[in-house]
Amino acid sequence: MSKITNLFIITVAALSFDTxxxxxxxxxxxxxxxxxxxxxxxxxxxxxxxxxxxxxxxQAWINKLIMDTEELEKDTGNTQLMPIIKRSLLSQSHYMEDSCKWRYLKELPNSTSAAKVYKRCKIAFLQHHTKELKANF
Known part of the structure; x- marks a missing residue:
C-alpha cells in the first residue's frame, strides 16, 4: 500500500473512532x-x-465496511460481496423506516405521542444496526 492510502485509512479510522x-x-x-x-x-x-x-x-461504519470490501475485492477478485452488502444495507434501511412508521401510525391521531414513538424506535434501530456493523463476524 502507498503512504497516501495508509494515511487515508488511518484518518478514516480515527474519524470513525471519534464518531x-x-x-x-x-x-x-x-x-x-x-x-x-x-x-x-x-x-x-x-x-x-x-x-x-x-x-x-x-454511516461511518458503513463507509468502513464498503472501503474494506473494496480492498478485499482488489486483493481477491471476489466481486460477489459488494452487491449483497449494498442490498442488505438498503433492505435494513427500508425495514427500519417501515417498522418505525407503523408504530407512528398506531399512535395517531395523537401526533406528539406518535412522533415520540417514531423517534425512540429509530434510535433503537440505529443503535442495534451500528452494533451489528461493528461486530466482527
Whole structure:
C-alpha cells in the first residue's frame, strides 16, 4: 500500500473512532418528556440530536465496511460481496423506516405521542444496526 492510502485509512479510522466515542454519550432526553406541546417540542428536538449523532456513527461504519470490501475485492477478485452488502444495507434501511412508521401510525391521531414513538424506535434501530456493523463476524 502507498503512504497516501495508509494515511487515508488511518484518518478514516480515527474519524470513525471519534464518531463512535460520541455515540456512547447520547443526550439523556427523559427529563424533557412531557405532554405539554412546548415541552414536547424540546424533547423531540433532543431525540433528533441523538438520531443525527447515531446516523453519523452508523454511516461511518458503513463507509468502513464498503472501503474494506473494496480492498478485499482488489486483493481477491471476489466481486460477489459488494452487491449483497449494498442490498442488505438498503433492505435494513427500508425495514427500519417501515417498522418505525407503523408504530407512528398506531399512535395517531395523537401526533406528539406518535412522533415520540417514531423517534425512540429509530434510535433503537440505529443503535442495534451500528452494533451489528461493528461486530466482527
Amino acid at each position: 463512535s466515542a460520541r455515540t456512547n454519550t447520547l443526550v439523556d432526553c427523559t427529563h424533557l418528556d412531557s405532554d405539554h406541546p412546548q415541552k414536547a417540542k424540546r424533547y423531540l428536538m433532543c431525540l433528533d440530536g441523538n438520531i443525527e449523532m447515531l446516523e453519523r456513527d452508523r
